[in-house]
Amino acid sequence: MEKTITVLPGDGIGPEVTEAAVKVLETIAKRYNHTFKLQFALIGGAAIDACENPLPEETISLCSDSDAILLGAVGGPKWDQNPSHLRPEKGLLAIRKHFGLYANIRPVKAIPALLESSPLKKEIAENVDMVIVRELTGGLYFAEPRKKTEDYALDTLVYTRPEIERIVDTAFQLARSRRGKLASVDKANVLDSSKLWREIVEEKKQGYPDVEVEHMLVDSTAMKLITKPGAFDVIVTENMFGDILSDEASVITGSLGMLPSASTRGDGFGLYEPVHGSAPDIAGQNKANPAACILSAAMMLREAFQMETEAAAIEEAVFSVLNDGYFTGDLQTKGRRVLSTSDWTDKVLDELDSEF
Amino acid sequence: MEKTITVLPGDGIGPEVTEAAVKVLETIAKRYNHTFKLQFALIGGAAIDACENPLPEETISLCSDSDAILLGAVGGPKWDQNPSHLRPEKGLLAIRKHFGLYANIRPVKAIPALLESSPLKKEIAENVDMVIVRELTGGLYFAEPRKKTEDYALDTLVYTRPEIERIVDTAFQLARSRRGKLASVDKANVLDSSKLWREIVEEKKQGYPDVEVEHMLVDSTAMKLITKPGAFDVIVTENMFGDILSDEASVITGSLGMLPSASTRGDGFGLYEPVHGSAPDIAGQNKANPAACILSAAMMLREAFQMETEAAAIEEAVFSVLNDGYFTGDLQTKGRRVLSTSDWTDKVLDELDSEF
Ligand SMILES: CC(C)[C@H](C(=O)O)[C@@H](O)C(=O)O
Ligand SMILES: CC(C)[C@H](C(=O)O)[C@@H](O)C(=O)O
Secondary structure, X not given: OEEEEEEEEEOOOHHHHHHHHHHHHHHHHHHHOOEEEEEEOOOHHHHXXXXXXXXXXXXXXXXXXXXXXXXXXXXXXXXOOOOHHHOHHHHHHHHHHHHOOOEEEEEEEOOHHHHHHXXXXXXXXXXXXXXXXXXXXXXXXXOOOOEEOOOEEEEEEEEEHHHHHHHHHHHHHHHHHOOOEEEEEEOOOOOHHHHHHHHHHHHHHOOOOOXXXXXXXXXXXXXXXXXXXXXXXXXEEOHHHHHHHHHXXXXXXXXXXXOEEEEEOOOOOEEEEEOOOOOHHHOOOOOOOOHHHHHHHHHXXXXXXXXXXXXXXXXXXXXXXHHOOEEOHHHOOOOOEEOOHHHHHHHHHHHHHHOO | OEEEEEEEEEOOOHHHHHHHHHHXXXXXXXXXXXXXXXXXXXXXXXXXXXXXXXXXXXXXHHHHOOOEEEEEEOOOHHHOOOOHHXXXXXXXXXXXXXXXXXXXXXXXXXXXXXXXXXXXXXXXXXXXEEEEEEEOOOHHHOOOOOEEOOOEEEEEEEEEHHHHHHHHHHHHHHHHHOOOEEEEEXXXXXXXXXXXXXXXXXXXXXXXOOOEEEEEEHHHHHHHHHHOHHHOOEEXXXXXXXXXXXXXXXXXXXXXXXXXXXXXXXXXXXXXXXXXXXXXXXXXXXXXOOHHHHHHHHHHHHHHHXXXXXXXXXXXHHHHHHHOOEEOHHHOOOOOEEOOHHHHHHHHHHHHHHOO
16 A cells, blocks of 8 residues: 655654654565655644744645654743744644544553553553543633633633534444443533533433443542553543543553554544653653654554554564563663663564564 | 531531541540530532522521531432532532632642552552642632533633632642642643743742742643652642542542541631542441541641641541551451441540540
């Protein structure tokens, strides 16, 4: 197959981890006789520095002409004092909105080789296998009006029925393809937007009799993600709750450096990126863990291009390098061999070679 | 001293745990020659059942005539399908608003005897000693307009300068009396209300040169509460972020059944209540852990009545019963002696007697 991929390295460790993922994609292309046309573009701080715009037109047009987008990370202290429209994060919010990427999908699964790095007790972390589905283009982060004076500030949380319906459908379908359990998270005892959310989930569940649905409040969910994370299969929630809960969930298994994510719009096209941030403190030092970006590339192959075999080959290679005892510095513990970003990536490439 | 306390048992295990706290207060009154005039009133589901109003006028008037309020818990499945104005939670929101209880204070401290019950690894949980200061009467849970149709729903997040200033002052003062570290949590990279929040914290910090302030984003805070909870001293944040983060924090040390809270308005008067909920599944079975409610009574003595010695006596009694190896069912693990609510309370009363 021939596919066009726009790579957005971004800021901080973004360039290093996307470089690693690109090497993996090139190896896959060779082995499986695909052509991946890779085109590079700017986003975030890098784009602000180059052309005073966190999401330049050029980037939008390259992304429009491609089959999927692979992103590294955006942001850093350098731009923290900038006015709103010149903040790296604006680039991320804008690209989501521009392409209508309403569904953020984040799998969190315990990796046996990494449980030692989990802050949770082994018996609690080891059964974790969930996917968080976060609504990504509505709610408090986008709605108007917003207003700020010296003495007063206002943000608005709006959801329309179609916005809720499509994300709830995404989650039901995903739950059906997994263990058939869906936790819908809201604050329906207080918020009107949550009441509408809960009503729509109740309506939709008629169409998915094979899925068991539970309504949970966001505050209790924040607890249960720590006390009983193994009980979750699929979680669906609105934008801001999803922002908080998915980050909370990302650290429970000790594998933040391994977590991929997809921001899609229901047709496979989407933006694939590691869950971790731009880690400015270790940027440019060949220390970053490239696994999350490599696994995001695997997720892209599976979801955007239906390349299941290729995706599985990447995942297998990554896990077997970990099982062999090779880690990057973020996962350092006694007795583990710590490699640089590029050396660790080479191990994955070797492993991919040996799979043939 | 003579003090009037309104006790609001509420729903579920509320009546059992307030009964335990009342016994403790009576013992303290005798020992220290105080007169605690206790008056009981309805709130939540119990009040809805009795008079179709989650916060009856009668309750408001008794609370107005008292020096502090002690609450058990509200809510339960029985009222979950009720219309908004007949929901137990409405009673809680209304009493906060009526009395202007804008500052919710929740200490979370590791208790050595309980670390075994923590979902976190011992070395991560054992240093936890933080207080979360949550703004309680503003933001998304109260602001107008709110609107809901079949196809659309809207909530509004508003903060005014005075609302932010007073809660930020509360937190700075608390930080100053502790380890001098304040984490202010917002989502200033996206929300206008958070930008105002951050500006005000920056202004206020000039007045507290002895306090070290860090601004954190709510999503990273949700992570750090799990990976490095021992790093926090005082956390201050707006209503909804505080709701989620304080519940998250409440489970990290394994001592949810032990956590007290205060909702105050700057003059000591306030509502003191356990952090845990109404636990309808074990209500009426003499199984609930009364410690959080007993410790809330201690917090009330300290904060509302300046009875430091009396508060400390209660806390000492509670911890020594735990150290002696007596627990309630929620903290059951191999080798621990499990007592009923009333038997465990008797141990605390015995301990208080023996302190003399
Ligand atoms: C950078 C920020 C706007 C963004 C968000 O909150 O959506 C990020 O935290 C994320 O979760 O992708
Ligand atoms: C019952 C509910 C309205 C309340 C809140 O969210 O404020 C509760 O969760 C709490 O934290 O006290």
